Amino acid sequence: MSECMLKLENIVAGYGYGPDIIKNINLELNKGDIKCIIGPNGAGKSTVLKAIAGIITPRNGTVSFKSEIGDLELSGMETYEIMKTGLCFIPQDRSLFNTLTVSENLAMAGYTINDKHDLRDRIEEALDTFPRLKERLTQYAGTMSGGEQQQLIFARAIILRPRVILIDEPSLGLAPAIVEQAFKHIENIAAKGVSILLVEQNARRGLASSNFGTVMDLGEIVFEKPASEVLIDDRIQELYLGKRKKK
């Protein structure tokens, strides 16, 4: 059986003093797996990622992560501390520094790495994976094409040599050809043994690159299945288009 890298048990979370947005979330992510969370608007998909990454602190439950230095409990830790342990989060808005160059963006990604030589090696490694960026080192990130920005985002993520990457809506706002590229990058990263948990509104595309699919609605997990079996489940129709009126 493959190694479990990330395990959520009974996670409850919400924003500020507001209601619980996600309730009793139990989820496991194995080494090298790509798991895609889908579900209608307001299901709580992005909130799950934010609760894991420490953007919001879970109100209940545990997030266990198998880091390089052993098993860790992430719930309650600050985001920057979590990132140091080898878990990386790519938010929906992508958060590139548009007015910094490619090279500066990569250096910022390694902000938590104190050893300069180590950082240089890691940036080299990332540039070998995305050679296009090597030609663009002095270009401002904001002036690059959507596809190049996407490469920079993934390059920044792998600089941290993460074991787990969380990705919120990789296809958002990208042209169809660039979406395809983005998912190819995701598959390549996972092939190296990195586990990926992603949220995707384009359920069909997200699941096509994933091993497993998790379906959420109203803050809870409705079911989990191998990715290829998710969309043929009868419950999908009702989740997205509502209950049938009784005749």
Added chain:
Amino acid sequence: MLSIKNVTKRFGGIVAVNDSSFHVENSTICSLIGPNGAGKSTLFNCISRVYPIDEGEIYLENTRIDTMPAHKIATLGVGRSFQLTRVLDELSVTENLSLHTAAGFDFHLLKSGVTKEDRARAEQIMEFLNITHIRDLPMKELSYGQKKLLDLGSVLMSDPGVILLDEPAAGVNPRLLETILDRILVLKKQGKTILLVEHNMDLVMGISDKVVVMAAGSIIASGTPDEVQSDKQVLEVYLTG
């Protein structure tokens, strides 16, 4: 009848609504649905003239309304709510409601203060919505759901024949949702024509006579809830975001 004929709305190079046509029969409930970014709210804003349209025509019965300013459309009996509630926090529920006839009609703009009729109408509305017990509370003490209910109340102040509701169920707890749903059905029985934009599919499919589905700026399907739910193309647009 509210008729939308070949309406197109562009923002720069982006076509937010593309050559869209549908109509809402009198005394029926019609819902506009579709995945995020489909153009629902834009079309809604075109009907209430928040945005001028680039092409096409919009009619209320035989009167063309897309060429009129927003307040003229309101005087013809078209009322709308907003996705985010718009209230004056320091004023009470009664005061907030009372302001609406005054602000809603151009011939009232020059009058001073709120009339007796406005207050009487506000009382009627509060009874209709079953919220007389909170009549003197300042708005800031209300829950989000109560504010949404008040938003519906504000629309009703001018007694419109056509009611446009932008996500009336968003962020509302289940019990209050029942109330809003029930009131919408009563309004239909009273002969009002209702058009909603809504993401809560159980609500949409439960109360609509007609459902219009938008995706990427165009209308891709319309029909009864049952017809729309059985349409494979409709599910597909939701699954491909």
